Structures are given as structure tokens and as C-alpha cells.
Amino acid sequence: MIAITLPDGSQRQYDRPVSGAEIARDIGPGLAKSALAVRVDGVMKDLATVIAADAQVAIVTRKDPDALALLRHDAAHVMAEAVKELYPETQVTIGPAIENGFYYDFSRPVPFTPDDLALIEARMQAIVARDEPILREEMERGAAVRFFEDMGEAYKAEIIASIPDGQAIGLYRQGAFIDLCRGPHLPSTGKLGKAFKLMKVAGAYWRGDSRNEMLQRIYGTAWFDEQELKAHLTMLEEAEKRDHRRLGREMELFHQQDEAVGSVFWHPKGWTLWRTVEAYIRRRLEATGYVEVKTPQLVDRSLWEASGHWEKFGANMFTVLTQDERMLAVKPMNCPCHVQIFRVGIKSYRDLPLRMAEFGSCHRYEPSGAMHGIMRVRAFTQDDAHIFCTEDQITSETVAFCELLKAIYGDFGFEDVRVKFSDRPAIRAGADETWDRAEAALLEASAAAGLETTLNPGEGAFYGPKLEFVLRDAIGRDWQCGTLQVDFVLPERLDASYIAEDGQKRRPVMLHRAVLGSFERFLGILIEHHAGRFPMWLAPVQVVVATITNDADDYARTVLASLKAVGLRAEIDLRNEKINFKVREHSLAKVPVMLVVGRREGETGSVALRRLGGAAQEILALGDAVAKLVSEAAVPGA
């Protein structure tokens, strides 16, 4: 007898091996219909999987958190089937489920056009309507390689050849289409339903390696029902509305133009935002024991050679040849310059930890395809600092940094921060025991700071392990902002030293750290995160005084003066326009507060306070309103 234990604890006995589909049918006809897959002892498998021993079994329906991935993986297969039907000369490669959808990479000499996408999508609908059973088969490896080679599917054959010997090769057949796949899959193509849409075609390298040929990737999105699909498409539209490039123009924050690719022209309002953020960070740094410096933009090649940047990073550096034939480089990083300041005079252990900060303007020649608004640029300013310390101080400095970082992100409205811990890469400098200590210190410190880290194996810098702090933006993209890297190498290369308690000369450890990463990128994220509706303390224009008639002009000027007197960023709108017009315009400009004044307010010394997006108004005495706004505009942590 085989005992099948269901999630509710109940048991069913079978006197012979039984498939997931049969179990579902035995439980009830409704479940049989909605069953998509089966979970055997926690592992997701095809519904047709035959269970031959006692097991914990759960029937997977669309409610299962992993069911969507199953659906999307099927969508990829159905798309591949459609493509093979329409364009038989195409070779298929891989097609996984991804967040919100799926993709499939194809090899085909002719590019897919948007018209092709419509055809493929229509064919996919037909394949769903055919409701072809999806059947698993297994094949011995050599046979599978020959099978796909005979079909002209060189990529599939290559994938199979790279699967370790002795493993059975899983194939899935639906109609005339057969694909290498580890599964599991839905029982038939009809289960995919109609809630999918092909989104775009893009290039992608075979096996993700830029030395390989480029394949054509078709992206799609897939959901269990049309409402979910529609909600997703609406979400994409909303995300587009908060794109920082669009808001940057609409809110007159910055612009970019062809003559300065990868650089930003900051307009008065955008620069106000920048200075607000910079002043805030500067105060945070002062409060946590940093000193601020400023180092040269142009530095002779010899320093970059000594630091190792010339060799490792030279291709990304802008260089300048002077008239006396010296080669200078525009600095891509601040660290070598900070070491130069450290090296002046003799440092004692009493000077450590020395926390040296700079709002360092750096230039890097980024690949042309990498540029993205102000998020990825060639000229940027880091909130950079290097902490020169002893090895013993790594933990306490890391804990302090993590706390600082948490406080700052919180002040900007980011509560959910993910942390990646990148450990030793294959090619690295320094002894293994040094790495042991550095990695242990970083892990211990992040735990002490209450951070949960995920391992990013082998992704550390060549000179030391690092923590990376990742924020997710409105369109679901991840942006690495903060970082903390332990460095034993640069102090050695640039000969930085201090005198220890025992009178011996020692090498300091350097902690490279940044909270925002770069101002450009962080401000871009901030714009998208708030959709341009900045909290009061960040808003470039905090208050607009708007008149209802010209009779109130003089009083409006008085109101403006009292706002400015307390340091609020205020503007005045005396135009001969209806108040409806003014309200609309300043709302679109995303000004958080409007003070509306008409004859009544002028006579009583009051203002009508209206908040962005709100319908209600509040009539306040001028003095009360000013006091209220000042407190609301207070910079956090001040």
C-alpha cells in the first residue's frame, strides 16, 4: 500500500502507483479541473508524475505561490512552438519564466519585427485553443544530443552536451514541438489561458557572454486572468509616468543634450534638490566623526599606475595630453587621492580611525549602451569616504556605517533595503587568512547592525570583500546605492602607514564606503520613488502663494516675505488667472503646499492652506501657517 498524505493531514491509501492527476480526481472534480501540477515531498512535479512510495502530496492550483512561474514557463514553450511553426528555420535555445513574465531566446538570421510579434501572439492563441497535451519523455544523453543535432538545433545539442553524464535528459512534447526542459509543466497548452502578451524583442548574448553570438530574445508577460494582465499593463503605464527623465523635464529639474553625453545640466530647481541632499549628508557625516576634503580632478598618469587603476581601469578613464606632453587622467575614483592626504605627515594609531569624506566628482567612460538618464552617467559625484583604520576596528566601523546608512535611507523614505555580501573572487590579492578575517569581520558587523545579507559568491573586489546595499525603484529595477568594501591592497600599493602603539610602522586598512552611491543616480531614484511628489524638506519649491484677484497682491507679497524670512523655499503667483488655473498648474508642478489669498484673507490676515492632491482647505492665521510649515519642512536628523 502507498500512503499519500495531503496538506490537511488526511491520508489516502493506494494499492498501486498513482499519478498526481488521479489523486486530484479522487479528491474532487473541481480540484481535478483546476489542478496544474503536484508537489511531492515539497518538490514541484508534473501532474502526470507517478508516485510509487509514501509521500506528502499537495495538488498545485493557481493559488500556489509558484504556480505563476509554471504558467510563464509554459508560455515560453508555447511561444517557441508558435515561432517554430511560423519560422521553421529558427533555432530555439532557452526560455525561462522571469519576474512578471517570460522570454525565449531564438537564433534566426532575420530579425523579428513588431509585426512578427503580433503573428506569433496570434499563433500562440491558436496553440492554446488546440489544448495540446504536454508530455514528458526521457532520453539517454548521447541519443538526445543526436536527436537535436538531427533536427538542426545546435544550441539545444550544446546545452545537453554540457549536462553531466549519467543524468537522464528530460524532454517535453506538445503537438509537433519538442523541447529540452527539466520541467515541470502544466498538463496541456490550454491551461495557459489568454492572459498573456508579447512585449518586446531585444538582443541577448548566447549564454550571457558578450564574446558569443547575439540571439533574438522575445519578452512576454503572462498571468492567470485578464484582470491581472490589465493591472500589470496599467502598472507599467504608471511607472512610465514617474520616469525620472520625464519628471526631470516636466519639473524643470535638469536636462541632458547630445553635446555632453553622459553628463547632466542641473537647472535651478534640480540643483536646489541636490544642495538640500548634500547639506543633509554633510551634517550626517559631521555628526558621525567624518572630516571632509576635496581632491584634484586631473592627476598624473603615474599615480594611477601606482594605484593599479591604470592597468585595471584604464579603458574607462578619460585622459588629457598636456602641451608639455604629460598624460593626465580625470579621476574615476577618489581613493588614491585620499591616500595622498593620509600620507602627508606621520600618522599615529591615535589618529585612527580616520574617516575622510569627499563629494568627489568622478568621470568614467561608460559603454555607450549603459547610459540611462541620470541614473547611469559618465560624470557623477559620489558621497564617497575612506575610513583608514586598524584591522581590529573593521567591525565597529562597519556597524557604525550600517547604522548611518539605515538612518539616511529611512529619512529618504526607503525602509526596505536588501544587502548583498560579496566574498572572495577567484582572482584576488592577499592571503587566504586575511580574507578569512575580513569576511568574518564584515559578516559579524552586518549581523550586529541587524542586517540580513544574501551571499553574492565570488563577487568581491579583488582587494577585499564587500557589502552592497540595493534599493528597488518604481519600475522594479534594482539599483545598487550604498557599498562598503574592505581593502588591504591600496594602502600597500600607495605606501600608507601609521605608527602603532609599539612604535612599529603598520599598514592601515581602508574601508571604501558610500551611502547614496552617486548623487545623480540617487536623485534619479528619489524622483521615481516619490513620483516627483517630494516630501516637504526635499521639495525644490515648498510653498506657492497664489492670489485670487489683484486686490490681494500686496498682502500676498507680505505672506511671501514671511515665508522667506524663516527660510522656506517659496514662490508667488500674481498672474491674472483664475484660481482654478493656478491650482492646476502648481499641482502639476507638484508643489506640496499652496497658500491661497484673496480679499478675505487680506482683510483678516489669514491664508487658505491647500495641500497637493487634497481637496480640503485650512484657513489659518498667517503666523500659525508659517510656524506649521516651518516645522513640516524641518530637515530630518537636524
Next chain:
RNA sequence: GCCGAAAUAGCUCAGCGGUAGAGCAACUGAUUCGUAAUCAGUAGGUCCGCGGUUCAAAUCCGCGUUUCGGCACCA
């Protein structure tokens, strides 16, 4: 850097071989109005750049530049 797409007024876009268009914005005038668009008028263009095809090119073709979507990159 690689694949694909795009570039027309300040913005959003139409026009796709035969006189360069609309809405909003701008400017001028009228309107003095109570919480998301008052009315009328005026002006605004190297149709990304350079070549080519053609009687004729914003439109078709080639090269280049930039942007967008991905991929790779983000030391």
C-alpha cells in the same frame, strides 16, 4: 560595445514621393474670477546631420550622431 527600434514646433504626436500640420505651452489683448484648464488673436520648423536616387525627398536608399528597449558592462 552588441541586437532592434526611433529622431518632425518648447512638449505630445499626425503626415510616409507633389505648398510642413494639430493639441497643449509661448506671446499679445480682453477678462478680476474662491481651490485641477476663461475667451480671442499672433508667432513659432535646417522635418537629427551628410551623401545618394528622383522632374520632385520630412517621406525611398546609404553612412554617421543621438535617444529608447534589451544584452553585456557597472572595476
